Amino acid sequence: MNVPEFNLNEAIDHHLDGTLSPEDFTRLQETLLFDPTARALLRQRSQMDATLRDWTLARQSTPLTAWQPSPKPPTPSSWFRRPIQTTLATAAAITLAFVLWPKEYNSPEATSSGVAMLSQTLDAEFAHSPLRSGDTITPRTIKLTKGLTQIEFFSGATALLEGAAELEIISSWEARCLSGRIRVHVPPAAKGFLLHAPGMKLEDLGTEFALNVKDNTSAVHVFEGEVIAHTDRTSSSLKQGMTLGNTTTDFLPITELHDLIAQRQQRRLDAWQDWSNQARTDPRLIAYYTFKHWTDDRWDRLVNNFTEPRNPKHSGGAVGARWTEGRWPGKEALGFKRPGDRVRMSLEGTYSALTLSCWVKVDSVDKKYNSLLLTDGYDNGEPHWQIFQDGSLMFSITYRPGDVPKSAKYNQIYYSKPVFTADSLGRWHHLAVTYDSTSGEVIQYFDAQEVGREISPLHQPARPITFGPCEIGNWGLPTQNHDSPIRNLNGAIDEFAIYQAVLSPTEILQQFEAGKPE
Amino acid sequence: MAHESRLRGFLRTLLPTWEDVDDVLQETSLIAWRKFSQFEPNTHFMAWIGTIARFEALRHSRNKARDRLVFNDDLLDLLADESLTETDLREREHQALRHCLDKLPADQARWLEHAYQPGIKFHEAAQLAGKSVTAFYKILQRLRAILQTCMTKELQHSTP
Numbered sequence: 001m002n003v004p005e006f007n008l009n010e011a012i013d014h015h016l017d018g019t020l021s022p023e024d025f026t027r028l029q030e031t032l033l034f035d036p037t038a039r040a041l042l043r044q045r046s047q048m049d050a051t052l053r054d055w056t057l058a059r060q061s062t063p064l065t066a067w068q069p070s071p072k073p074p075t076p077s078s079w080f081r082r083p084i085q086t087t088l089a090t091a092a093a094i095t096l097a098f099v100l101w102p103k104e105y106n107s108p109e110a111t112s113s114g115v116a117m118l119s120q121t122l123d124a125e126f127a128h129s130p131l132r133s134g135d136t137i138t139p140r141t142i143k144l145t146k147g148l149t150q151i152e153f154f155s156g157a158t159a160l161l162e163g164a165a166e167l168e169i170i171s172s173w174e175a176r177c178l179s180g181r182i183r184v185h186v187p188p189a190a191k192g193f194l195l196h197a198p199g200m201k202l203e204d205l206g207t208e209f210a211l212n213v214k215d216n217t218s219a220v221h222v223f224e225g226e227v228i229a230h231t232d233r234t235s236s237s238l239k240q241g242m243t244l245g246n247t248t249t250d251f252l253p254i255t256e257l258h259d260l261i262a263q264r265q266q267r268r269l270d271a272w273q274d275w276s277n278q279a280r281t282d283p284r285l286i287a288y289y290t291f292k293h294w295t296d297d298r299w300d301r302l303v304n305n306f307t308e309p310r311n312p313k314h315s316g317g318a319v320g321a322r323w324t325e326g327r328w329p330g331k332e333a334l335g336f337k338r339p340g341d342r343v344r345m346s347l348e349g350t351y352s353a354l355t356l357s358c359w360v361k362v363d364s365v366d367k368k369y370n371s372l373l374l375t376d377g378y379d380n381g382e383p384h385w386q387i388f389q390d391g392s393l394m395f396s397i398t399y400r401p402g403d404v405p406k407s408a409k410y411n412q413i414y415y416s417k418p419v420f421t422a423d424s425l426g427r428w429h430h431l432a433v434t435y436d437s438t439s440g441e442v443i444q445y446f447d448a449q450e451v452g453r454e455i456s457p458l459h460q461p462a463r464p465i466t467f468g469p470c471e472i473g474n475w476g477l478p479t480q481n482h483d484s485p486i487r488n489l490n491g492a493i494d495e496f497a498i499y500q501a502v503l504s505p506t507e508i509l510q511q512f513e514a515g516k517p518e
Numbered sequence: 519m520a521h522e523s524r525l526r527g528f529l530r531t532l533l534p535t536w537e538d539v540d541d542v543l544q545e546t547s548l549i550a551w552r553k554f555s556q557f558e559p560n561t562h563f564m565a566w567i568g569t570i571a572r573f574e575a576l577r578h579s580r581n582k583a584r585d586r587l588v589f590n591d592d593l594l595d596l597l598a599d600e601s602l603t604e605t606d607l608r609e610r611e612h613q614a615l616r617h618c619l620d621k622l623p624a625d626q627a628r629w630l631e632h633a634y635q636p637g638i639k640f641h642e643a644a645q646l647a648g649k650s651v652t653a654f655y656k657i658l659q660r661l662r663a664i665l666q667t668c669m670t671k672e673l674q675h676s677t678p
Contacts (some may be wrong), residue, residue: 004560010659013658013659013662015534015587015657016530017640017655018534018535018563018639018640019640019651019655020587025587029589029590029593032589032593032596032597033592033593033596036600039596039597039600040600040604042531042597043527043531043600043601043604043608044608046527046528046530046531047527047530047531047608047611047612048611048662048665048666048669049527049530049618049634050523050526050527050530051523051527051611051615051616052619052630052633052634053526053536053634053636054523054526055616055619055630055634056630056631056634056635056636057635057636059631082572098563102602112671113674115668138674139667139670164537250522303663499582
């Protein structure tokens with residue numbers, strides 16, 4: 001077969017070396033136009049090239065002993081080969097810029113060197129660092145000791161890997177299977193995806209194929225489309241149904257994984273439902289929302305309080321927030337996105353302790369304060385529970401002594417250590433906080449791990465806790481004479497419980513274990 | 519990293535050769551120098567000079583487009599837009615790579631010095647190194663891969 005081979009990495013290097021053929025230049029340009037990852041790679045390699053040239057120049061301007069004379073001894077001025085004053089102009093402009101450079105420019109932009117992500121796992125165990133679904137993968141070797149995992153390359157190619165297997169992720173366009181069974185699907189956008197295997201290199205022309213690698217020998221089978229298999233001696237085209245190499249085991253089937261994952265999710269949902277049915281009878285509950293979407297609710301805004309016995313007075317009403325998928329298919333959640341989105345409730349009573357707990361998927365901590373549950377206003381005994389801008393959990397409650405002017409800040413604020421980072425955003429997490437008005441102790445939990453325990457110096461024993469009108473996911477009706485700040489949560493909530501007692505760490509752990517998504 | 523180096527990297531992304539980069543950089547510097555009174559302090563210098571460089575690169579590319587391998591305007595726009603949001607990442611890569619180069623054994627560094635000396639053509643560099651073009655390319659590919667891996671590692675260690 002005489003299919004011209006196109007490798008993005010090599011094309012970029014040839015381009016920078018000045019040795020790219022016009023045909024490959026056209027292909028490179030096409031790839032770059034449609035693939036942001038390829039453009040990012042070009043920019044990175046261009047900067048590498050610039051750095052290497054700077055470095056070479058710097059080395060050559062100092063005498064080298066172990067260096068053979070070059071026909072064109074380069075000097076800094078020959079680098080420019082231009083009238084000296086223009087070089088000075090650059091230097092001057094750049095020096096001035098050092099003085100004028102605004103400070104905020106240096107604030108580092110969040111970056112990622114990821115080339116793929118782990119989209120699904122099933123009973124997967126990894127040899128070195130554990131990986132979870134949703135993790136971004138930087139170039140590295142993944143050793144899967146057991147189970148199944150699906151890897152989605154940023155180029156669009158998807159690979160299903162069965163343990164035990166070893167896969168080296170080289171880039172979003174390239175990987176190397178060292179051992180194990182793998183199945184690859186390459187959509188048209190990822191045409192050209194390269195999979196190396198012992199004794200062969202597979203160039204995918206938009207297709208689905210499977211590869212078995214055992215004892216350093218490879219066997220490949222094409223289910224659909226076309227693959228070019230390059231070996232040391234020859235390149236051959238493999239079409240649908242064709243197999244190259246010998247294998248004693250079957251090629252990896254695809255349907256199984258999705259069935260298994262769906263079954264597991266159903267099991268998790270059932271287990272949570274059983275726990276929830278029991279937990280809602282807890283007499284310590286003030287309110288318990290499971291965010292069940294009543295499709296026959298004509299207004300579509302009802303957020304039922306599910307405590308048993310029922311207390312419909314504590315039911316909530318959704319404003320703006322839209323129904324979305326919760327922890328599992330079949331479990332609903334409310335999504336909070338826009339500044340107006342919220343769930344409004346009115347909770348009666350006066351209490352001496354509380355526990356707030358919820359399952360939340362935070363998409364972004366993008367405001368100074370990001371609401372979980374806040375009372376309207378901020379009067380004595382009213383709790384506020386939020387995520388602070390640094391990703392920490394923030395619980396506060398105000399008690400203003402009678403002789404302190406209203407304008408003075410007199411609130412007990414408790415921060416946890418930061419828990420929402422790039423790694424925990426976009427996933428379901430369990431949050432909880434307990435407060436005892438006698439001891440003044442606040443304990444905060446993230447996925448049932450204690451992340452904060454503190455008594456405020458402002459604490460005065462035995463002051464009552466009240467809620468009254470309050471909201472989940474926003475703070476919309478602040479005190480008078482204040483502008484309404486934007487504090488809506490950016491994310492989704494699919495379970496929220498409010499107790500009039502301090503739950504023990506064991507009880508928090510039970511909640512977490514019963515409700516964790518995987 | 520000197521801003522000149524950032525500009526170089528930025529322009530190299532847009533232009534087919536280092537000679538083109540030098541030409542455009544010269545023009546850019548002249549224009550920047552002339553227009554410097556228009557640059558507002560407290561604004562983004564790299565964005566300002568980057569805009570000038572980008573227009574010059576575009577103009578330069580159009581002049582050369584007939585007989586050369588030059589990216590089309592759409593792609594140049596995309597690359598330029600995306601570049602200007604990435605200068606901090608480039609800076610960290612530059613530092614990481616310098617660190618990797620410092621650790622490179624002398625015999626390996628020699629190949630790079632052949633390949634990356636100013637103004638040299640690839641086949642000339644190969645000849646100078648006493649290698650065929652293919653062999654020299656293979657050596658360089660191996661070195662670049664080593665550097666890329668090292669750089670990625672460095673970045674992982676340096677980022678919290």
